[in-house]
Amino acid sequence: MTESESNRETKKPRPAWLDWLQIFAVAAVLAFVLNTFLIANARVPTGSMITTIMPGDRVIGSRLSYRFEDPARGDIILFHAPDEPETLYVKRIIGLPGDKVTIRDGHVYLNDSETPLEESYIKEPMKPAALQEFQVPEGAYFCMGDNRNGSVDARYWKNHYVYRDKIVAKVLFRYWPGIKALK
Numbered sequence: 001m002t003e004s005e006s007n008r009e010t011k012k013p014r015p016a017w018l019d020w021l022q023i024f025a026v027a028a029v030l031a032f033v034l035n036t037f038l039i040a041n042a043r044v045p046t047g048s049m050i051t052t053i054m055p056g057d058r059v060i061g062s063r064l065s066y067r068f069e070d071p072a073r074g075d076i077i078l079f080h081a082p083d084e085p086e087t088l089y090v091k092r093i094i095g096l097p098g099d100k101v102t103i104r105d106g107h108v109y110l111n112d113s114e115t116p117l118e119e120s121y122i123k124e125p126m127k128p129a130a131l132q133e134f135q136v137p138e139g140a141y142f143c144m145g146d147n148r149n150g151s152v153d154a155r156y157w158k159n160h161y162v163y164r165d166k167i168v169a170k171v172l173f174r175y176w177p178g179i180k181a182l183k
Contacts, residue, residue: 061169095142
């Protein structure tokens, strides 16, 4: 009998639990890499984005989207809240860097336009309130919830703007309950 034949006969099979352990370890590493570098997974606890995103919905965002393009007006983003950096918020970008955002008579106006911003995604008309004007600084964005009457957003924050480095991801779709692309 040769040495290789002898090794084959004496080699014990690997225990099944070791195979399972290896599978779980690979899955854990993949999940970590996906959640850290590629996607952002969040549960939305409030109604500030009704009817686009409902309380309790779970959303997925792309962490890579803004590495290749700039955030755009209308994008739904996941970001660190300006007044509570440990908390993640989900809102829609309304004002871009350099924009003047004026809120009057329940409408949003951009850059002194006489025509209000077209916003087909809002839940209901915004209740008129006192005139508000915001000049969005370079490198920052002005964000509001789609449920304007039930959203604590940039209009009310102490620090009104979301800076680019605080944006975690562009929200792409809701995956619970049911899958729905978000725009």
